Amino acid sequence: MRKALTAAGLAIALAACGNAPTTTPTQAGGSPSAAAGGKTLEGVKIEVAAKWTGEEQKNFEQVLKAFTDKTGAQVTYASTGEDTGAYLGPRIQGGSPPDVAILPQPGLVQQYADQDALKPLGDAVVKQLDENYTDYWKELGSADGKPYGVLVKAAHKSLVWYRQSAFDEAGVQPPTNWQELVTAAQTIADSGTAPFSFCGASGWTLTDLFENVYLSTAGPEKYDQLSKHEIPWTDESVGVALTRMGELFSKKEFVNGGSSGALQTDFPTCVTQVYGQKKAAMVIEADFVAVSAVESGAKVGEEAKTFPFPKIGDTAPVVLGGDIAVVLKDSPGAQALLEFLASKEGGEVWAKLPGYLSPNRNVSPDNYPDPLTKQLGQTIISAGETVRYDMSDLAPSAFGGTDGKGEWKLLQDLLRNPSDVKNIQTQLEAEAKKAWKN
Numbered sequence: 001m002r003k004a005l006t007a008a009g010l011a012i013a014l015a016a017c018g019n020a021p022t023t024t025p026t027q028a029g030g031s032p033s034a035a036a037g038g039k040t041l042e043g044v045k046i047e048v049a050a051k052w053t054g055e056e057q058k059n060f061e062q063v064l065k066a067f068t069d070k071t072g073a074q075v076t077y078a079s080t081g082e083d084t085g086a087y088l089g090p091r092i093q094g095g096s097p098p099d100v101a102i103l104p105q106p107g108l109v110q111q112y113a114d115q116d117a118l119k120p121l122g123d124a125v126v127k128q129l130d131e132n133y134t135d136y137w138k139e140l141g142s143a144d145g146k147p148y149g150v151l152v153k154a155a156h157k158s159l160v161w162y163r164q165s166a167f168d169e170a171g172v173q174p175p176t177n178w179q180e181l182v183t184a185a186q187t188i189a190d191s192g193t194a195p196f197s198f199c200g201a202s203g204w205t206l207t208d209l210f211e212n213v214y215l216s217t218a219g220p221e222k223y224d225q226l227s228k229h230e231i232p233w234t235d236e237s238v239g240v241a242l243t244r245m246g247e248l249f250s251k252k253e254f255v256n257g258g259s260s261g262a263l264q265t266d267f268p269t270c271v272t273q274v275y276g277q278k279k280a281a282m283v284i285e286a287d288f289v290a291v292s293a294v295e296s297g298a299k300v301g302e303e304a305k306t307f308p309f310p311k312i313g314d315t316a317p318v319v320l321g322g323d324i325a326v327v328l329k330d331s332p333g334a335q336a337l338l339e340f341l342a343s344k345e346g347g348e349v350w351a352k353l354p355g356y357l358s359p360n361r362n363v364s365p366d367n368y369p370d371p372l373t374k375q376l377g378q379t380i381i382s383a384g385e386t387v388r389y390d391m392s393d394l395a396p397s398a399f400g401g402t403d404g405k406g407e408w409k410l411l412q413d414l415l416r417n418p419s420d421v422k423n424i425q426t427q428l429e430a431e432a433k434k435a436w437k438n
Helices: 054-071 084-093 106-114 123-132 135-140 164-170 178-190 203-218 220-227 236-249 258-262 269-275 289-295 332-342 344-351 371-381 406-416 421-437
Strands: 045-050 074-079 100-103 149-156 159-163 194-196 280-284 304-308 319-327
Touching (some): 045 084, 054 074, 054 289, 054 332, 054 344, 084 100, 084 106, 100 106, 100 149, 106 319, 123 149, 123 332, 135 149, 159 164, 159 269, 164 178, 178 236, 203 220, 203 236, 203 280, 203 319, 203 406, 236 421, 269 280, 289 304, 319 332, 332 344, 406 421
Parallel strands (some): 045 074, 045 100, 194 280
Antiparallel strands (some): 100 319, 149 319, 159 304
16 A cells, blocks of 8 residues: 655566466457567557556566566556555546556545546456456456456555564564563663654555554454444444554654654655664564665564564454556557566566565465565465455545545544544544545
8 A cells, every 4th residue: 555665776686487378369359468479569658657666666667677578568657656546537537547557545446447447457367367366356456346457566564573683682572462562662662762663654554553453453344344434433443443553652652753753754764763773673564664674774584574463352463455457548558568467477577576475376485585575475375264455445545545634644643642532533434424425
């Protein structure tokens, strides 16, 4: 969800992957297949828009280069910034959308499908989906039962990253439950280091924290109900989760820079505060923290380590996010690019680069560049029944995906004033009613 990584300086040698799946030579509508071999798209120009910047953009551009080397197509990249909807909306309305967009929210797939802004996937793309993706992942890219998108990148969001030296100095071990986390945080604070660096200026990081707490305290069934607004945000279960979050926010010594400092800290600066500046011991975020940790000089698996998000209630939370590629301008090039991104070949090119997890079940975890990413990649493919998708990404973007509004703003208000739970619940419900109505 909205991960604009800005790490720089990682040099990765891109290995050629020759395991192209067998596909039909043409797409629906007669467009050439990217995986069929031969430079069938010489002279074709494709514009792709996605939220990525910095190192994450550079990595994706390596994937696009592999597609160009294979097909001859010329691909240009445009960054949408954090608010994908704000970038794409005017371009769609003006009749000049990019050929392909990569959406950070499944909710946008339904929204754009309702506006007739999306083009259905061609037969060759659907064939790749059927071969490489589970039904759960395919449904996230569908609207009204029709496939419009390919989940091209997944994120494991139920992680706490920590700095080994900070834990060693405080004499603490990775906690296994919430109470142990709170106790460890106090011990670390007493040692003179802030236990947490919160990326409060990037509101989506606070929604990720809420989702883990809520899934663990309320359970999967309630999580599904709240994600569809079938129960109100004034429900007691929401208050329980917000109060638990307040246990981390309310102690000034727990938060690097206090609440005011945290609210001015974006992602990935919060990662730099842990590993580069060594001002804090932990940052609660997804697998893609690895990119910024390495850029800060920390080696993943040694100084930069993780433990699973601590269990609070009956459920050990596993929350996943992801990015979905869709076609906004139907063309041979757009369909061929989505076919490549949905293929085993395309996934394995990307998997060799840092900060990436593939939802493609046929991408071997052996492609990942380090043991941690390999382990997380296996977790995503073999996830059980209690795994849930990022709740805010399933919501209308006005509520769950807009900077300075809706859930982002109100969870920032919670960070600012953790005792104001009831009032924040009331405002969350008012914003949710408005967003779902529209």
